[in-house]
Amino acid sequence: MTFSKLKAWEIAQGYRNRDFSCEEVTREFLDNIKEKDKEINAYITVTEELALKKAKEVDEKFHNREEMSPLAGIPISIKDNISVKNVKMTCGSRMLENYISPYDATLVKKIKDNDGVILGKVNLDEFAMGASTKTSYFGVTKNPLDTTRVSGGSSGGSAASVSANMAAISIGSDTGGSVRQPSSFCKTVGMKPTYGSISRFGMASMANTFDQPGVIANDVRDLTMMFNVIEGRDERDATSVGNPGLNYDFDFSDEVIKNLEGKKFAIPKTYLEMDLNERVRRELEKAIEILRDCGAKVDEYDIESLNHTIETYNILVNGEIASNLARFDSIRYGHRTDKKFETIEEMYRASRSEGFGDEVKRRIMIGTNILSMDNAEEFYYKALKVRGLIKRDMDRMFKDYDFMICPTFPVLPLKIDDNVSPVEAYQADLFTIPANMVGSPSISLPMPAGEDGLSIGIEFTGKRFKDKDLLQASLAFERSLNK
Numbered sequence: 001m002t003f004s005k006l007k008a009w010e011i012a013q014g015y016r017n018r019d020f021s022c023e024e025v026t027r028e029f030l031d032n033i034k035e036k037d038k039e040i041n042a043y044i045t046v047t048e049e050l051a052l053k054k055a056k057e058v059d060e061k062f063h064n065r066e067e068m069s070p071l072a073g074i075p076i077s078i079k080d081n082i083s084v085k086n087v088k089m090t091c092g093s094r095m096l097e098n099y100i101s102p103y104d105a106t107l108v109k110k111i112k113d114n115d116g117v118i119l120g121k122v123n124l125d126e127f128a129m130g131a132s133t134k135t136s137y138f139g140v141t142k143n144p145l146d147t148t149r150v151s152g153g154s155s156g157g158s159a160a161s162v163s164a165n166m167a168a169i170s171i172g173s174d175t176g177g178s179v180r181q182p183s184s185f186c187k188t189v190g191m192k193p194t195y196g197s198i199s200r201f202g203m204a205s206m207a208n209t210f211d212q213p214g215v216i217a218n219d220v221r222d223l224t225m226m227f228n229v230i231e232g233r234d235e236r237d238a239t240s241v242g243n244p245g246l247n248y249d250f251d252f253s254d255e256v257i258k259n260l261e262g263k264k265f266a267i268p269k270t271y272l273e274m275d276l277n278e279r280v281r282r283e284l285e286k287a288i289e290i291l292r293d294c295g296a297k298v299d300e301y302d303i304e305s306l307n308h309t310i311e312t313y314n315i316l317v318n319g320e321i322a323s324n325l326a327r328f329d330s331i332r333y334g335h336r337t338d339k340k341f342e343t344i345e346e347m348y349r350a351s352r353s354e355g356f357g358d359e360v361k362r363r364i365m366i367g368t369n370i371l372s373m374d375n376a377e378e379f380y381y382k383a384l385k386v387r388g389l390i391k392r393d394m395d396r397m398f399k400d401y402d403f404m405i406c407p408t409f410p411v412l413p414l415k416i417d418d419n420v421s422p423v424e425a426y427q428a429d430l431f432t433i434p435a436n437m438v439g440s441p442s443i444s445l446p447m448p449a450g451e452d453g454l455s456i457g458i459e460f461t462g463k464r465f466k467d468k469d470l471l472q473a474s475l476a477f478e479r480s481l482n483k
């Protein structure tokens, strides 16, 4: 039996039928990690002992016929910017190379309380800044579908671990696309829910008004299983409000296809006018055809303000990054230089320049500059206004439409050796950022793979707190692809 190829919900059913034990399943996933991860490099830390201990506990509970959560015994990987108590949390940075979390993130605590089996912590771009995992201090995570390509980012370790059967479900974080973009690269499903649905307590902040934990899995049903557990208001995150739509009892029968009937999708005109990769465009056209066949309506829709997405995002996000990363001063947290220093200034300077990589430094410098003196008026506050315009325009669109649809990423997964300038890399995030800008839920769904094994991700973005509708439409789309 190859348990690791099953969907998480199939594993859960297997436990209930007593087809196999959690220890068997967990061992198989751990074996996969040992066998494949030397090459893929998805894991930074594997918590083998803890995982096996939990697996035995789960088996014991099943044996005693205790009431178990659907998540019980499911092998899970966690992005390494989310705290798991007494386990290293590096954020993909030398700065936190040896940092051990003294507490569990709220979402991790919930996973543990529901008896999820945590296999370890997975790779990311340094502090989640990037779209390839190439900025990680621990090296790139290769794409399991084609190891000459990157797994995407920043939650590349999460997507690769699911894609290579080294975890059944993974937790990532999404500030500008980091859950959806690697999902599209690795042929997994990835969703970031409405901002505020899941507590950010215990997740290292990149840009806190954009950051939201998300889930990467093999199908939409697996996503719902995890969301059910980790959704909820948390008094330790003042921006969390919870989201009952994620906690809904979904229908998984073939009837789900009807969910698309009469639904209205808008596709931004500016995106269609862009220089899209041919294959991406073809797959998008196929996706649109499928939606129409299922009784949905798809229209072009003009949202002029989306032309300013990239600039606005980078100004705001870098501003937040500069202030959030100030806490890594090598006193409270982080790498301390071995160099001799006379003043505290010198100590900060040496520690921070050794601890952070180039991409993080670039963003801290841009952010600091943007927030200083007159620049704040000229850049930061202006960008806040443009964020407001984008929100206004998207809200207007959502009055007439249920969802926005586009490809998740404009080109195929990049080659590891491709030399992409930072500005080119920033521009490629165009399709994923709007959801973070306005707090909307957004999902990437994989199209069937081509002959080369690669697949293109299609993104649906929904209305705030209408995550249930988004998941239902996604279930229908997924089902019609697999028909």
Ligand code: GLN
Pocket: 128, 129, 130, 131, 153, 154, 173, 174, 175, 176, 177, 178, 179, 206, 317, 429
């Ligand atoms: N690629 C985007 C960036 O580098 C998004 C990152 C993220 O979502 N964490 O800013």
